[in-house]
Amino acid sequence: MLYDIFIDPFVQMYDMPDFFLQVLWEGFVAGILYALIALGFVLIFKASGVFNFAQGIMVVFAGLTLVGLNENGVPAYLALALTIGAMGILAYGVERVVMRPLVNQPDIILLMATIGLTYFLIGFGEFVFGGEPKQMITEELGLPTGSTAIEFGDRGLVILQHIDIAAAVIAVLMVAALGIFFNKTRIGRALRAVADDHQAALSVGISLNQIWAIVWFAAGLVALATGIMWGARSDVSFALEIVAFKALPVLILGGFTSIPGAIVGGLIIGFGEKIGELYWGGLVGGGIESWLAYIIALIFLLFRPQGLFGERIIERV
Amino acid sequence: MFYREAGQFKTSYKADQALMPILQDRVGLLVILAIAFVVIPVFANDFFLTSIMIPFLVFSLAAIGLNVLTGFCGQLSLGTGAFMGVGAYAAYKLTTIFPDANVIVMVLLSGVFSAAIGAIFGLPSLRIKGLYLAVTTLAAQFFLEWCFIRIGWLYNYNASGAIEIPHREAFGLVVSGAEATPIVRYFIVLCITAGIAFLMANVLRGRIGRSWMMIRDMDIAAELMGIRPLQTKLLAFAVSSYICGVAGAMMVFFWLNAAEPSSYSIALSFQILFMVILGGLGSLGGAFMGAAFIWILPVFLKFIPGTIGIDVAAETVEHVTFMIVGALIIFFLIVEPHGFARLWQIAKQKLRVWPFPY
Amino acid sequence: MNAFATEMSAEPASVAEAVPREELLRVDNVSLSFGGVKAITDISFDILKGEIRAIIGPNGAGKTSMLNVINGFYHPQQGTITWQGKERRKMKPYEAASQGIARTFQNVALFKGMTTLDNIMSGRSLKMHRNFFWQLIWRGPAEREEIEHRKKVEEIIDFLEIQAIRKTPVGRLPYGLQKRVELGRALAMEPDLLLLDEPMAGMNLEEKEDMSRFIIDVNQEFGTTIALIEHDMGVVMDLSDRVVVLDYGKKIADGPPEDVQANQNVIDAYLGVSH
Numbered sequence: 001m002l003y004d005i006f007i008d009p010f011v012q013m014y015d016m017p018d019f020f021l022q023v024l025w026e027g028f029v030a031g032i033l034y035a036l037i038a039l040g041f042v043l044i045f046k047a048s049g050v051f052n053f054a055q056g057i058m059v060v061f062a063g064l065t066l067v068g069l070n071e072n073g074v075p076a077y078l079a080l081a082l083t084i085g086a087m088g089i090l091a092y093g094v095e096r097v098v099m100r101p102l103v104n105q106p107d108i109i110l111l112m113a114t115i116g117l118t119y120f121l122i123g124f125g126e127f128v129f130g131g132e133p134k135q136m137i138t139e140e141l142g143l144p145t146g147s148t149a150i151e152f153g154d155r156g157l158v159i160l161q162h163i164d165i166a167a168a169v170i171a172v173l174m175v176a177a178l179g180i181f182f183n184k185t186r187i188g189r190a191l192r193a194v195a196d197d198h199q200a201a202l203s204v205g206i207s208l209n210q211i212w213a214i215v216w217f218a219a220g221l222v223a224l225a226t227g228i229m230w231g232a233r234s235d236v237s238f239a240l241e242i243v244a245f246k247a248l249p250v251l252i253l254g255g256f257t258s259i260p261g262a263i264v265g266g267l268i269i270g271f272g273e274k275i276g277e278l279y280w281g282g283l284v285g286g287g288i289e290s291w292l293a294y295i296i297a298l299i300f301l302l303f304r305p306q307g308l309f310g311e312r313i314i315e316r317v
Numbered sequence: 318m319f320y321r322e323a324g325q326f327k328t329s330y331k332a333d334q335a336l337m338p339i340l341q342d343r344v345g346l347l348v349i350l351a352i353a354f355v356v357i358p359v360f361a362n363d364f365f366l367t368s369i370m371i372p373f374l375v376f377s378l379a380a381i382g383l384n385v386l387t388g389f390c391g392q393l394s395l396g397t398g399a400f401m402g403v404g405a406y407a408a409y410k411l412t413t414i415f416p417d418a419n420v421i422v423m424v425l426l427s428g429v430f431s432a433a434i435g436a437i438f439g440l441p442s443l444r445i446k447g448l449y450l451a452v453t454t455l456a457a458q459f460f461l462e463w464c465f466i467r468i469g470w471l472y473n474y475n476a477s478g479a480i481e482i483p484h485r486e487a488f489g490l491v492v493s494g495a496e497a498t499p500i501v502r503y504f505i506v507l508c509i510t511a512g513i514a515f516l517m518a519n520v521l522r523g524r525i526g527r528s529w530m531m532i533r534d535m536d537i538a539a540e541l542m543g544i545r546p547l548q549t550k551l552l553a554f555a556v557s558s559y560i561c562g563v564a565g566a567m568m569v570f571f572w573l574n575a576a577e578p579s580s581y582s583i584a585l586s587f588q589i590l591f592m593v594i595l596g597g598l599g600s601l602g603g604a605f606m607g608a609a610f611i612w613i614l615p616v617f618l619k620f621i622p623g624t625i626g627i628d629v630a631a632e633t634v635e636h637v638t639f640m641i642v643g644a645l646i647i648f649f650l651i652v653e654p655h656g657f658a659r660l661w662q663i664a665k666q667k668l669r670v671w672p673f674p675y
Numbered sequence: 676m677n678a679f680a681t682e683m684s685a686e687p688a689s690v691a692e693a694v695p696r697e698e699l700l701r702v703d704n705v706s707l708s709f710g711g712v713k714a715i716t717d718i719s720f721d722i723l724k725g726e727i728r729a730i731i732g733p734n735g736a737g738k739t740s741m742l743n744v745i746n747g748f749y750h751p752q753q754g755t756i757t758w759q760g761k762e763r764r765k766m767k768p769y770e771a772a773s774q775g776i777a778r779t780f781q782n783v784a785l786f787k788g789m790t791t792l793d794n795i796m797s798g799r800s801l802k803m804h805r806n807f808f809w810q811l812i813w814r815g816p817a818e819r820e821e822i823e824h825r826k827k828v829e830e831i832i833d834f835l836e837i838q839a840i841r842k843t844p845v846g847r848l849p850y851g852l853q854k855r856v857e858l859g860r861a862l863a864m865e866p867d868l869l870l871l872d873e874p875m876a877g878m879n880l881e882e883k884e885d886m887s888r889f890i891i892d893v894n895q896e897f898g899t900t901i902a903l904i905e906h907d908m909g910v911v912m913d914l915s916d917r918v919v920v921l922d923y924g925k926k927i928a929d930g931p932p933e934d935v936q937a938n939q940n941v942i943d944a945y946l947g948v949s950h
Contacts, residue, residue, distance in 0.1 A: 051448045101651040107447060108393060109654050112594050115587065116646030123639025131632055242583070245459075248452045256448075285467040294456030301445050301453065330825045331818065519813035523821060524803040526810075527789070531797050534786035541746055542864065543772030543801035552807070599788065 009279035018156025023278050024271065029164040031270020032171045033230055037247035038254065038262035039175065040222035045256045046195045047215040048099065051107065053114040056244020057121045058220060062087060063227030063236040067137055068129035076140035087220030095213040103198075103208070122238050131238070136231030138163060143232065167229040174225060175263060178218070182259075187214060195257070242290075249297030254308055261308050269293045320668035336518055353507055358500055366499040367572070373612050374503075374510045375568045380592040380604035381514055382560030387590070388598035389521060390553035391533030392442055396454035397561050397589045399461035402581030403431035404562025405569045406471045409480045412493075413473060420485040420493050421505060424566040428559035434461070435558020436551050443547045446536075458583050465578035479577040482570050493570045502571040509567060513560055518601055520556070529553050530599075561589075591642065595649055597658025606657040611642065696723040698760070699868060699900050700745065705754030707740055714740040715751065716924045722868065727894050728902045729915035729932075733944060736921040738904045739781055742870045745902070746778055747771035759867075773801055777866035779857045781873045781904075787846040791856050794845055795831055798863025799824040831859050835889060851882040858889060862897075869893065871903040875910055883910060890914060912936065920944065 013020045037056055044052040065086050069079035098113050138145055144162035151157040182188040193201040194211050202208060230240065250269050254261025273296075277289045320341050327333040337343045357370060383397050408427035412420055438457040442450055465471060472480045484494030491497045492505060520526050528549050531539035540546050569576040588611060596607025615638045619631075653659050700722040707715040715737045722728045730738050743749040745756065747768045756763045758774060777798070786794050803824060809817040832838055835855050840848060845856055854874060861869055874890065875883045887910055893899050905911050911918060912932040920928040920935055922944040928935050935941055 098647055098651075105650070105654060109650055111393070111448060111451075112590075113647050113650045115590070116643045116650065118643065119587075119639050119646065120643030123636045123641075123643060127633065127636040127640060131636070245455060245583075248455060252449060252452050287463055287467060290463050291456060291459035294452065294459055298441060298453050298456045301449060302441060305444050305449065330822045330829075334818075334821060334825065516811045519817075520807070520810045523810045523813065523817055524800060524805065525807060527793060527797050528800055530789055530793070531786050531800070534788050535784050537748070537768075538780065538784040538786070539797075540768045541748065541772060541778060542798060542860070543769045545767075545769050 004283055005280070012279060016156065018158055021158045023274050025158060025160060025164070027271035027274035028267065029161075029167060029233075029270070030274060031267035032168050033226060033233075033266075034246050034250045034269055035263045035266025036171055036174070036222060036226040036229070037244060038250040038266055039178070039259060040219040040226070041247055041251060042254075042257060042259055042262045043178070043215055043219045043222065047191050048194070048212055049107065049110070050099070050114060051111045051256070052219070053111060054118040054121060055219065055223065056247055057118045057238075057241060058087075058090070058223035059227045059230065059244060060236065060238055060240050061090075061121045061125050061227075062220065062224035063136065063231040064125050064129050064134065064238075066224070066228065067134045067231065067236050070137045070140065071129075071134070076137055079137075080141065083224055084221065087224055088217050091213050091216035091220050094216050095209055099212050099216075100209060122241070126238065133235035133237035134231075136228065136236055138228075138232040141228065143228070145232075161233075163229070163232045167232075170225055170229065171263075174222060175259065178259065181218075187211070191215065246293050249293040252297040253300055255306060258308070264308060269296065272296050320665055322669075334522070336522065350511070353511070358503065363499045366503045369613065369616060371499070371503055371506050371572045372568075373608055374506045375564050375572055376589065376592060376612055377605045377608040378510045378513060378567065379561050379564035379589045380596060380608050381517060381601060382557045382564060383589050383593050384596075384599065384601065384604050385517065385521075385529070385560065386553050386557035388593060388600065388603075389526065389533060390529040390550060390557075391536075392439075392550060392553065393447065393451040394454040394557070395451050395583065395586050395590065396438065396457035396461070398581045398583055398585030399458040400431045400435050400558045400561040401565025401568065401585065401589075402461060402465055402576075402578070403434050403558070404428055404565035405576055405581065406465060406480065407431065407562065408566035408570060409473075409482070410471065412483065412485060416483070416485075419487045420570065421487055421509075424570055425509070425563060427566045428562035431562025431565070432555040432559035435561075436555040439551050439554030442550045442554070455583075458586060462578055462582060465581065477577075479575050480569065481575045493574075495574055497571070506567055506571050509563065513563065514601060514605075517556075517560070521601070525552065533599075591646060594646060595656050597656030600656070600658030602661065603656050603658030606661070610657070614638065614642070696725055698722075698757075699724045700759075701757040702741075702745070703755045703757070705741075705744060705751045705756065707737075707744060707749055707751045713924055715744065715921075717754070718921070718924075718926045719754075720919045720926065720929055722900060722902055723917075724900055725894070725898055726900060726916040727890070727914050728900075729911045729918045730902060730904050730921065731906070731908075731911055731918060732921035732927075735923075737924040738921055739872055740924075741921065742778060742872055742902070742904065745771075745868075746776045746870060772864065775864075775867035776870065777861040777864040777868070778870035779854070779861050779872055779874060781876065783850070783853045783857055785845045785853055785857055785860070788844065790842050790844055791837060791848070791859075792828065792832075792841045794856055795828045795859045795863045796824065798860040799828065801864065828863055831862050834862075834892070835859050851878055854878070854882075854886065855889070858886075858893075862893065862899075865897075867900060869899050869901045871901060871905075873904050873906065875905060875907055883907065887914060 037059055040058065041052055041055040044050055044055070062083060066079055066083040069082055070076055074082065094117065098117060102110055102113055143166055147159050147161045149157045149159050180188075182191065190201070190206045191211055191214070193204070193206055194208060198208060201211075227236070230236075234240075246269065250262060250265040252265070253268055254263070254265030273289050273292045276292045277286070281288045322339045322341075325338075325340055327338060332338065337346060357366075361370065379397060379401055382400075383394060386392050386394050404424075404427045407430035408420075408424050411423040411427060412418070415423070434457075438454065441453045445453060466478065472478060475481070482493050484496060485492055490501050492501055521529075528539070528544050529552075531542070531544055532546060532549050532553075536546060539549075565581065569580070573580065592607035592611045593604060594607070595610055596605070597603030615634070618638050618641070619634050649656060698721050701719075702721070703719050705715055705718050706713070718737075718741065730741060732738050740749060744751050747766045747770060750765055786797060789797070803820055805817040805820050809815070832841060835858065837852065837855060837859065840852060840856075845853060848856065858871075858874065861871075871890070875886050878886065890901060890903070891914065894901055903911075903915070915932055917930060918928075918932050918935045919926060920938070920941050922940075927940040927944055928938040930938075
């Protein structure tokens with residue numbers, strides 16, 4: 001028993017390095033996707049202090065809108081543009097209908113409002129585009145679909161899907177773009193001001209409403225990119241909702257306000273759960289992927305409640 | 318005018334501390350109990366009992382359970398569904414192991430198991446607060462759901478992976494299994510729900526209820542006044558999970574007859590959470606109102622199109638229900654973050670001063 | 676002879692000088708820092724039983740941190756605290772509360788969702804013992820206990836003259852009344868030592884007068900020892916028996932109000948002198 005837990009998995013890793021590498025790659029890709037969801041979330045949390053439960057659903061919603069439009073005869077790129085427009089409308093609507101009336105409410109109320117938003121988006125998405133799973137329009141969007149096998153002499157081979165590579169590249173570009181946006185532009189500075197203190201930001205003439213709409217829109221774009229990548233690996237449907245919850249442990253690891261934290265947290269969870277599932281999952285009957293991420297986050301929380309990159313909290317009275 | 322306490326003097330602290338110090342409230346409660354215990358059993362048909370009243374009461378109890386934790390103690394939980402599941406599986410195992418025991422006792426006992434599990438998952442609450450804690454309760458949700466699927470012992474290694482409730486008799490009546498009549502089930506569920514609600518009303522007005530609210534409103538000040546945070550929170554977790562566990566067990570024993578792991582999924586957790594929010598955080602009466610609303614609204618939505626002659630697919634109704642529930646939650650949070658319970662108070666205030674504006 | 680003389684004296688302050696009072700709390704060489712920031716450096720002072728002890732100093736001097744150390748919310752890196760003659764080990768805030776230390780807060784920290792009555796009742800939590808099962812049943816022991824403590828709470832409500840707002844949720848009360856309810860909540864604990872963190876901040880003159888009277892009454896009628904932080908020098912000089920002055924986390928003066936007032940260090944700290 002102890003052998004199975006502590007030794008055997010490592011022996012397997014050593015014996016079949018190609019399989020191990022493949023697992024690592026899978027973990028990496030899953031991690032990138034988790035990180036992207038978490039990223040959209042961090043954007044909103046930074047600017048408005050709202051724990052946006054709906055971010056995962058926005059991913060599905062964006063993907064579904066894109067595919068749904070295409071199914072109804074809209075050309076792929078036009079559908080993409082329209083979806084971006086839809087995310088803009090969503091951002092504006094959320095700011096107008098949810099955020100503005102609820103400003104200054106306690107965190108828990110805002111969280112629940114985003115849960116309400118989640119339900120609304122699920123209902124709305126299914127109502128408009130139907131509830132059955134759909135295929136992502138990967139080829140129509142000009143994304144690569146093939147795969148490359150890398151051989152290691154006689155020790156086996158690792159298969160890399162091109163779409164996964166594309167996902168990784170896009171993720172890196174997006175993080176870089178957001179970094180520049182936050183640090184170098186006027187709106188980015190206003191955004192950081194709002195994140196620090198709403199009232200102080202208002203008093204120097206920053207429009208909260210505008211900033212929030214922009215942030216939700218940016219989060220919507222991140223969600224769209226995530227939705228495309230994710231949809232390309234599996235179907236687009238609200239069944240992804242469960243997977244979308246995985247962004248939460250990622251945030252716990254990375255801290256709610258840290259963009260690098262979201263990336264690192266996503267990768268830790270991605271690697272952790274794939275390795276855990278394939279090497280240790282069998283011992284308890286498999287399927288531990290469904291909760292391993294949460295348990296990792298939970299254990300982590302007990303030792304470092306503020307996250308990897310979060311600031312240490314000093315309580316005051 | 319109609320709801321006026323003028324002239325009702327309280328001459329002792331005992332009278333002032335009663336659950337319902339005002340006569341009209343007491344009368345109102347008696348009327349509701351009379352309807353529940355006499356009018357409904359006499360007039361309602363089986364459909365009404367099985368599809369509306371029994372689930373309504375089960376969900377009300379679950380909402381009370383979550384309300385203890387979230388509404389009174391301020392600890393947000395997204396794992397209600399799983400804790401209900403623990404109750405259901407525990408009751409199922411208990412009645413398999415002790416086939417001759419009274420199944421109602423088994424259902425009440427099953428809550429003890431979910432209380433224990435709830436307390437274990439409540440342990441991180443000492444160091445983790447607010448939204449972070451919500452994520453740890455998600456861990457409970459997914460882990461327990463996985464247990465329900467993977468641990469065959471829990472469902473007696475059924476081929477279907479579901480639990481099916483056996484035929485059991487108590488007090489000379491069939492109380493569970495397919496043959497149990499709706500009216501018997503209804504009375505069991507009603508008695509358990511009303512009983513637990515009454516006991517919780519007692520706890521919540523006393524020292525323990527106050528200590529929960531102290532933690533909720535300002536945990537640091539509570540601690541500086543001598544409240545031990547861990548014990549207080551764990552007690553809230555345990556009591557809440559006990560109630561949810563009993564509700565979960567009732568759900569399968571007296572309503573569904575059979576349950577799969579997916580019956581206790583995160584969707585159920587959210588459903589109960591919505592009942593608590595819409596009903597009003599920190600209000601027992603609100604739990605009933607929220608449960609009624611969330612449960613009856615979809616039933617209602619299913620019937621409206623039929624009655625006005627439009628044929629709508631079942632999925633469409635479901636989707637629209639999702640949209641309406643989501644929109645209503647946002648609406649209520651904006652208009653009245655304290656839910657139906659506060660609206661009811663406002664209505665009472667209006668009745669008190671009627672016909673004058675204030 | 677000596678005793679006779681002090682009895683004749685009108686000034687309570689001279690009582691303190693004549694009959695040495697018992698020491699309630701002593702703080703020895705306490706230092707506290709957060710990361711690299713030193714909040715308190717090597718502070719020592721004592722609080723005698725039955726006195727009103729003021730802690731004053733400019734903003735950021737470490738006064739509130741000092742109170743937090745006393746009631747166990749912060750743990751100092753160095754130094755010892757002696758409570759009622761016994762050196763205190765590292766303890767949790769609730770343990771300090773059960774030893775008889777109560778406090779009010781700089782920013783009102785009432786339980787916003789509860790009524791005035793419940794807030795003050797919450798101060799009795801430590802003194803109520805009926806367990807969960809009695810609470811479930813309510814009738815009998817739990818109810819009797821509740822009524823017994825309610826009587827005590829009603830006395831405090833009478834004392835603070837807040838009968839009219841007994842059943843009002845505290846969130847709706849004006850600031851001055853909230854401060855008063857908070858004092859009531861601390862009094863309900865029947866503490867040996869009452870820590871008041873700026874009890875008069877943000878009050879108008881009339882409210883300050885009321886609050887001052889309550890503080891003196893608490894001290895003289897109930898014999899409660901009080902340590903208070905206050906910025907209003909008039910109040911401090913009138914109320915307190917002895918004053919300790921902090922500046923930049925260090926103690927710069929300690930003694931009766933009139934001595935402290937004349938102390939050059941204190942004058943410098945308040946008027947500003949380049950450091």
